[in-house]
Amino acid sequence: MVRWITVWLLLLAMLPIAASAQKGDEQTATENDVVIAARSVVRVALIGTEDKRGEYLLGHGSGVAVAPGLIVTNAHVVAPLRESPSIEISIVPSSGEQRYPGTLLASDSRADLALIRMEEGIIDPLPVFTGRPPDTGRVAAIGYPGSVDLAENLSATERVQPTPAVRTFGQLSGGRSRRDVDTLLHTAAMARGNSGGPLVDECGRIIGINSFGALAEQNDAEFGFAISARELIPFLQRAEVRPEITTEGCIPLPERVRQEAAEQARAEELARDRERLALYEARELGLAIAVAMLVIGAALFAGGIVAMFFRGRWQRGSLVGSLAIGIGIALVAGSIYVFFNRPSLQTLFEEAQGQAAPMIAEPEEGEAADEEEAPAE
Missing domain, CATH: 1.20.20 (F1FO ATP Synthase)
Structure with missing residues (x-):
């Protein structure tokens, strides 16, 4: 009898572990599209040059490819370029072995958007979702938060070497927006350095560009604002850029896999x-x-x-x-x-x-x- 009681106690103890493992597997499955999208996110580094110091990292933000060779980021990320002609832009991809020079093509301080052309290298662009996202839809912020660099004790040299982007998850919050520009309020965790990175839906499509212009200057906020696609598309059109646009509803990768499996099963049954x-x-x-x-x-x-x-x-x-x-x-x-x-x-x-x-x-x-x-x- 004691033996059976012991077995039941062990089974009860293992239930939370099994449930946690299952939840982790489901979360990993729903994040596959976001993981793929992170490959199109880059670090936008500003490199200064002085006679005595040589090259040095002046600051960095994030960016995302919206067309072949074209990167979108925040205007405030590249604002120091106006201060000195010796500052250069470096585009650091999430993988590979080198960074690439970039040239500022357009900037809009009101919408806090900027467009950079990569002089070398190719990064696959992400599509832009121009439909209305769900008011409480699940989203992910992708970028290069400086707090993570500090926690990993990365040197300035290591920060301008290819490194995978950081992904954080949250949801849209109430549909609130800034008065002067169309933005999306969300709860995905961010820090300085995420500026200019994309806010994507569960299918890995751009629905906004994260901006810290609306956050407190001294402290990172629990909520973040992203410049919505309704601002991004006109900005790109003015720059004569035609990104891939979609209005179709989001079907996450696991659901697509299930649908394809069901269709294949039906086809096999018909055969x-x-x-x-x-x-x-x-x-x-x-x-x-x-x-x-x-x-x-x-x-x-x-x-x-x-x-x-x-x-x-x-x-x-x-x-x-x-x-x-x-x-x-x-x-x-x-x-x-x-x-x-x-x-x-x-x-x-x-x-x-x-x-x-x-x-x-x-x-x-x-x-x-x-x-x-x-x-x-």
Whole structure:
């Protein structure tokens, strides 16, 4: 009895762990599109140059590719360029081995948006969702928060080397917006350095560009503002940039996988139905041929017998009768062969058994051994 009580206690203790693991697997599955989107996010580094110090990191933000060779970030990230002609832009991708020079093409201080052209390198762009996102939709902020760099003790040199972007998750909050510019309020955690990075939905599509212009200057806020796609698209159009735009609803990757699996299962079932129908038709055709051969053969056999009776009066009766009897016997034999060699229904039976077999769980060897060793009460 003590043994069974111990087993039940162990099972109860393992339930939270199993539930946590399942929740973690589900969360990982829903984040796949966001993980893919993070590959299009870059660090936008400002590099200063002095005679004595040489090159040094002046500051950095985040950015995202919206078209081949074109990066969007915040205007306040590249604002120091106006202060000194010796400051240069470096685009640091999330992977690879080098950074690339960039040139500022356009800037809008009101919308806090800027457009940079990469002089080298290629980064896959993200599509922009221009529909209305759900008021409490799940979102992710992707970028390069400086607090993470400090926690990892990254040097200035390491900060301008390719590093994976940081992803944080939250949700849209109430649809509130700034009065002077169309923004999205959200709860995805951010810090200085996330400025200019994308706010994406569960499908990894840009719905906004994160901006810290609306946050307190001294402290990172719990809520963040992102410049919405309704501001981003006109800004890009003025710069004669045509990003990929979509208005379709978001279907996360796991749901797409389930839908594709269901469609594949339906297609396979239709194919099996066609095979079954073809099998039944082949069996019916074989039966019809066998019956026809049997009837014709029997008729010829009977006719041949009759012709043999009149061979004395009919000169060719013996020849015709023998030939008819031979052909009749051959047709009857052929009908028997065709009948027994029709496609068998055993194929369908074996297929049905094969589909049902996985549904019947067989006990493992260890479980069977445990049952054998269990003492009888």
